[in-house]
Amino acid sequence: MSILTRSGVVLIEQPGGPAVLKYETIDLPAPGSNEVLIEQKAIAVNFLDIFFRSGRFPLPAYPAPIGLEAAGVVTAIGEGVTEFAVGDRVAYYATTGAYAQRRVISVDDIFRLPDTITFDVAAAVMVKGLTAKMLIRDSYKVKAGQYVLISAMTGGVGTLLSAWVKSLGAIVIGTVGSPAKKQLAEERGFEHVIDLQNESLIERVNAITGGSGVDVIYDSVGKDIFDKSMELIKTGGAFVSYGGASGWPQVESLPLAEKNIRYVSAQLNNYTGYQNKKGEALKEVFEQVEKGIFDVQQPSVYSLADAAVAHADMESRKTTGSIILRP
Known part of the structure; x- marks a missing residue:
């Protein structure tokens, strides 16, 4: 050899x-x-x-x-x-x-x-962008005017997901873990940012939505905020889990059934766009970069x-x- x-x-x-x-x-x-x-x-x-x-x-x-x-x-x-x-x-x-x-x-x-995509941008958006696409196109189709709660909104996936959801005309409510990250999210143009270190998730979401709750939660944190999050989903809404940074939550069917809430475990490895390695599923992701929606x-x-x-x-x-x- x-x-x-x-x-x-x-x-x-x-x-x-x-x-x-x-x-x-x-x-x-x-x-x-x-x-x-x-x-x-x-x-x-x-x-x-x-x-x-x-x-x-x-x-x-x-x-x-x-x-x-x-x-x-x-x-x-x-x-x-x-x-x-x-x-x-x-x-x-x-x-x-x-x-x-x-x-x-x-x-x-x-x-x-593509010539329009730098090496740094490609590395920054491929898996994270495909995750965002899986969440808003396949796991739950976001519509304009809906309330969408996104955990860890300044993280890798959260940054792209928040920007994409906002571009669709939905109302983004994001959670972060510190005052500095709240300031960063606000500087990015997000109005409804909740610092979980210093603010009550339930009180802030209810104030933002007028007590009506959110249509969907996209969550990567898991166990630490699952129970509180479930209280905030409106009847007929959805909880989409795509990570468990704090451990996977215990999901019981009865509370879900009582409010007709759909629980989705979104696994990137099972996503057909991820399984196809030739880049076709990335076209829409790269479009978000070219349009300036993704700031990466x-x-x-x-x-x-x-x-x-x-x-x-x-x-x-x-x-x-x-x-x-x-x-």
Whole structure:
């Protein structure tokens, strides 16, 4: 096997805290049949990565690769590759092992990046944008004039979801975890922002809606706010769960049935748009960038070697919006 180059990579040594992420240099083989070598320019950090690192989503063996999406430039091609050439700008998602300086990958897992989308923007919006699309197009179809409660609205998905929902003419009510994040959300143009450290969720939502409740809740927090959230959904509304940062809630059918509330567990891995890795489902996501609806020009940037720091900052809620690693 001929060695083409070397690459810095981050691996999970064993399940645990951020310190289990270790940076090392490995040898990469030349791309084989139907493969290309990518020089990666921007790598996404997603909350899902924390689940894999912590062991919440167990992996078959350790040390284990980590990371789901990145963007970069093709620097070598293997035998039989005709649809890509050296110099092409490409991106990918849903392919484990993205925390790497360079990567050999199948052409079936990559797509050509539009000229209008930078590497940083691609890494910032692919998985998070597809999550937002799944939530508002498939899990619950948001309509103009509806009250929509979004938890963690300044987080990676929350930032994109809030902007998209607002663009549809719905009334966004967002929760955040600190006064600084409330100020940030308000600076982004959101009127109804609730700081859960200092304000009552129930009192504020009732004041905003006149006691009528919200049509849908998009939640990534889970157990810590589930019971309070259920009190705020109007009859016939929906609770859409797409994460459980504080643990998954105990969902009982009787309270749901009493108010005819639909509970949706939205799992990105089961979303057909996510399963198709050729980028077709991203067209609408990239349109939001081109229209200026998604403001993702200033993600938080860390070096690849500092992936553990990025994870620690994300878990302690120091960051807002998207996080990318720079090789």
